[in-house]
Amino acid sequence: MDAVRVYAPGTASNLGPGFDCLGVAFTGKGDLVTAQRVASPGVRVLAVSDPLIPTDPARNTAAIAAAAALRRSGSPVGLELTVEKGLPLSGGMGGSAASAVAGAVAAAAVLEARLSMSDLLECALEAEAVVAGRHADNVAPSLLGGAVIVAGLDPPRVTPVRVHPAVALVLVTPDYRVETARARAVLPEAVARGEAVSQAAALARLVLGLERGDGDLIRESMVDRIAEPARRPLYPGYDEARAAAFEAGAFGVAVSGAGPTLIALAHWGIAASVGQAMVEGYRRIGLAAVAHPAEVDTAGARVLA
Numbered sequence: 412m413d414a415v416r417v418y419a420p421g422t423a424s425n426l427g428p429g430f431d432c433l434g435v436a437f438t439g440k441g442d443l444v445t446a447q448r449v450a451s452p453g454v455r456v457l458a459v460s461d462p463l464i465p466t467d468p469a470r471n472t473a474a475i476a477a478a479a480a481l482r483r484s485g486s487p488v489g490l491e492l493t494v495e496k497g498l499p500l501s502g503g504m505g506g507s508a509a510s511a512v513a514g515a516v517a518a519a520a521v522l523e524a525r526l527s528m529s530d531l532l533e534c535a536l537e538a539e540a541v542v543a544g545r546h547a548d549n550v551a552p553s554l555l556g557g558a559v560i561v562a563g564l565d566p567p568r569v570t571p572v573r574v575h576p577a578v579a580l581v582l583v584t585p586d587y588r589v590e591t592a593r594a595r596a597v598l599p600e601a602v603a604r605g606e607a608v609s610q611a612a613a614l615a616r617l618v619l620g621l622e623r624g625d626g627d628l629i630r631e632s633m634v635d636r637i638a639e640p641a642r643r644p645l646y647p648g649y650d651e652a653r654a655a656a657f658e659a660g661a662f663g664v665a666v667s668g669a670g671p672t673l674i675a676l677a678h679w680g681i682a683a684s685v686g687q688a689m690v691e692g693y694r695r696i697g698l699a700a701v702a703h704p705a706e707v708d709t710a711g712a713r714v715l716a
């Protein structure tokens with residue numbers, strides 16, 4: 412094969428108390444990267460579907476990750492990439508991570524390089540670090556699928572979390588952007604001991620709630636005491652959409668990653684109506700929004716035929 416096309420799913424990270432360490436892949440939206448093997452060395456970006464995405468390989472996450480995979484493979488050839496975005500830029504749906512993962516997986520596949528999951532994760536993480544910071548709570552679930560806890564980065568240590576099939580993921584994206592770098596700039600440098608203890612307890616209970624499909628446990632535990640309080644002013648309409656989600660019967664609501672997309676967890680039978688209610692919540696204060704009810708994408712990044 413001289414060319415390979417790879418899909419990597421979008422992801423929601425944090426889910427409230429899992430700031431920088433919990434993420435989940437969702438169905439229905441992701442990024443595609445095609446890698447073509449060529450004789451001249453190095454990585455070039457031939458085309459991107461969105462003019463706002465840099466084609467400079469030093470600033471394009473798919474290219475940075477593909478270059479890392481190329482280096483690890485030891486191959487003397489080069490790669491030409493095409494990037495098709497299904498995920499919004501600066502939207503909080505793991506767009507930079509999905510492109511990075513798809514770039515790394517496509518490069519490894521077209522080079523027939525024997526890179527482990529851990530190698531691929533490090534390649535994607537290298538790219539994510541350049542544009543969004545060195546955290547793997549988006550790249551890990553996009554690569555592996557499902558929900559995962561990231562326990563460490565050097566080397567990456569990742570533990571899968573089972574999500575009960577009754578739990579649906581409802582992503583709602585308002586019509587504005589939040590740069591991850593801006594959202595990270597407002598994070599607190601230190602956290603009070605009491606808050607750290609409460610966050611740890613909430614994350615433990617959320618993981619149990621996800622595994623059991625226990626709506627009450629999810630509702631009580633899906634609260635972030637570290638990032639969301641500091642970031643709240645960046646998300647107009649959050650309070651209105653959140654209230655609407657609970658009124659429609661959602662288990663819990665949090666900012667997806669650095670936002671502005673929100674993620675609600677709900678019983679699958681009401682996922683669409685929770686999404687509509689949240690869109691209506693935004694609309695009431697004059698903001699357009701789109702809902703994406705989804706399931707957990709358990710497959711992760713995959714080579715397409």
Ligand code: HSE
Pocket residue numbers: 424425430431432543546548549591594595638668669
């Ligand atoms: N966990 C990260 C954050 C995800 O909230 O900043 C953004 O890429």
